[in-house]
Amino acid sequence: MKGLRFGNGGSAMPEGLYNAAKARGMIIASGYGMTETAPVLTMAYLRPEHLDLSEDEKKQLVLRTGLPIPPLVLLRVVDEQDRDVPRMVRQWESWRFGLHG
Numbered sequence: 001m002k003g004l005r006f007g008n009g010g011s012a013m014p015e016g017l018y019n020a021a022k023a024r025g026m027i028i029a030s031g032y033g034m035t036e037t038a039p040v041l042t043m044a045y046l047r048p049e050h051l052d053l054s055e056d057e058k059k060q061l062v063l064r065t066g067l068p069i070p071p072l073v074l075l076r077v078v079d080e081q082d083r084d085v086p087r088m089v090r091q092w093e094s095w096r097f098g099l100h101g
Contacts (some may be wrong), residue, residue: 001026009033009040013063022059032065041073042066 002025008017009031021028033040044066046058053061068075079085 003027005029007031015059015063018059018063028062030062030064030066037073040069041075042068 004024004026006021006026007029013028013030018028029043029045031040031044032042042065044062044064046061050058050061077085
């Protein structure tokens with residue numbers, strides 16, 4: 001299975017699943033999204049600048065939520081008065097014209 005690309009979504013990737021896929025030589029990515037976001041907001045995967053990290057550091061990067069997918073997604077953390085705070089709000093076309101207001 002070496003080189004096969006494996007993507008996980010819907011919930012956080014369990015570390016055991018990551019370990020099993022990695023042991024088989026798979027290339028691993030993890031994503032976050034919802035139906036309303038059609039469907040992906042962020043992806044966690046290894047980029048060229050990560051290749052020199054330790055295996056544990058690489059695993060920790062892939063097990064995270066990831067980064068917004070440019071140029072389709074802008075993420076900003078705001079409160080009810082649109083002030084920046086540590087909570088995520090999805091901002092892009094389907095939200096601005098539908099669910100988000």
